[in-house]
Amino acid sequence: MIKNKFKITSGLLSILALMLVVSSCFDDPEFPNEPRITFNSIIYKDRASTGAAADSLLLVINFEDGDGDLGLGPDENNTPYQERNYFSNKTGRLLDFQNETSEDVLSIGEIGEIDSLPEYENNPRACLFWDINPQIDVVDPGTGDIIPLPDTAYYQLNERHNNIFIRFYNDLNNDGEIDEENEEFDWSTINLPTCSGNYDGRFPILSDDLSDSSPLEGTISRGMIQGVPFSVDAFLGNRLTKLRVYIMDRAGNRSNVIETPEFRLNDIRGN
Numbered sequence: 001m002i003k004n005k006f007k008i009t010s011g012l013l014s015i016l017a018l019m020l021v022v023s024s025c026f027d028d029p030e031f032p033n034e035p036r037i038t039f040n041s042i043i044y045k046d047r048a049s050t051g052a053a054a055d056s057l058l059l060v061i062n063f064e065d066g067d068g069d070l071g072l073g074p075d076e077n078n079t080p081y082q083e084r085n086y087f088s089n090k091t092g093r094l095l096d097f098q099n100e101t102s103e104d105v106l107s108i109g110e111i112g113e114i115d116s117l118p119e120y121e122n123n124p125r126a127c128l129f130w131d132i133n134p135q136i137d138v139v140d141p142g143t144g145d146i147i148p149l150p151d152t153a154y155y156q157l158n159e160r161h162n163n164i165f166i167r168f169y170n171d172l173n174n175d176g177e178i179d180e181e182n183e184e185f186d187w188s189t190i191n192l193p194t195c196s197g198n199y200d201g202r203f204p205i206l207s208d209d210l211s212d213s214s215p216l217e218g219t220i221s222r223g224m225i226q227g228v229p230f231s232v233d234a235f236l237g238n239r240l241t242k243l244r245v246y247i248m249d250r251a252g253n254r255s256n257v258i259e260t261p262e263f264r265l266n267d268i269r270g271n
Helices: 187-191
Strands: 002-005 036-045 055-065 084-086 137-139 146-148 153-157 164-170 216-226 241-247
Touching: 036 241, 055 241, 164 216
Parallel strands: none
Antiparallel strands: 002 216, 036 055, 055 216, 084 153, 137 146, 164 241
16 A cells, blocks of 8 residues: 655654755855756665565655745645546536536546546446545535535546656566566556555645745655555566656646666665
8 A cells, every 4th residue: 555754854864754955055046946856865665674564765856946836735735736626527628616516527427428538337447537425515606505526526636736746667577677668667556446546745835935935955855655565576576666756836837857767676775
């Protein structure tokens, strides 16, 4: 089972940590408003050697950002940071919560009419597309009544709900090379039916005052936990692996995409 956690720490790097180190100087550095990141390090800690309840990977990246608008609060789940996007059965576009009602939500009843909708019955990945019990209400624009979304509504995950994005590539063929086109590791197929799709997640707000728009630079550490050891052959094993990473600021600007060096878990094992 995938678990993700961030924490601000002021001491040594530890498992499940997000550490911000802001440099101070007399003159503010000049960075673009779009975040820039570079690779710092990655460490594997297996539960057998640490006595922890689970394996973990600790990824550390360096960042620079010109206006400091990085991070999301734990309660920021409204537009534009909502977790899921719902769609209109009239337009096919995002549901207009101001002018459309619950009857306009694209739901399972439209499967027979819209060929592009994924199947629900006998689909092990159904929970990645179909929300059986949507935890959101729609205000009827005519009456002002609050009406819940219908059961089994179609949705897509909203990218802006998270701000760090991590893709795994693994030498699944075990031929000593990573084929990026065919060997991206799909965590959603491993963790079904929990529908924990990947290790994307959130790091908290890094600026003391978001209205200040001051440059920031430092490091972000991403702790990734796996209940079943990463080293199990069904997961990463000790095959050649690399990660591809980018972050996003609060305005929706993506950073550059970086890659870790290729590694095997035994080569990056930490204490």
